[in-house]
Structure formats: structure tokens, C-alpha cells
Amino acid sequence: MSTFEDLHAEGRAVNTEGWDFSRFTGRATEQRPSWGCAGLLAGRMAKAEAALEARPRD
Numbered sequence: 001m002s003t004f005e006d007l008h009a010e011g012r013a014v015n016t017e018g019w020d021f022s023r024f025t026g027r028a029t030e031q032r033p034s035w036g037c038a039g040l041l042a043g044r045m046a047k048a049e050a051a052l053e054a055r056p057r058d
Helices: 004-012 036-048
Strands: none
Touching: none
8 A cells, every 4th residue: 555655756746737637547536416416506596586606717
């Protein structure tokens, strides 16, 4: 098993420019939550009088 220091050194050595996430293949997983954010939001937005939208900065 790798130590924290080994993993930290490995991470620091990786090029982080661009959108190449192939390094994480088989190492990172993702799963949508069971509670369904879109459904909850739709129900609340139907009753809302106002809402804020976060937009990325240019």
C-alpha cells in the first residue's frame, strides 16, 4: 500500500494543464445521488418568486 507521502509526490508530479483525466481511469468513480436534485429543484422553483443563478466567470 502506498503511503500518503508517496501518493502526494505522485500527484504533484502530474501535469494538470488541460482536461485530460485519463490518469483517474479505474481510480475514481462517481454515482448520482438517490434523491434526485433536478426533481427537488423543479418542485421548489415552481413555487419560487425569485431565484439566483451562479454563472462561471469569463
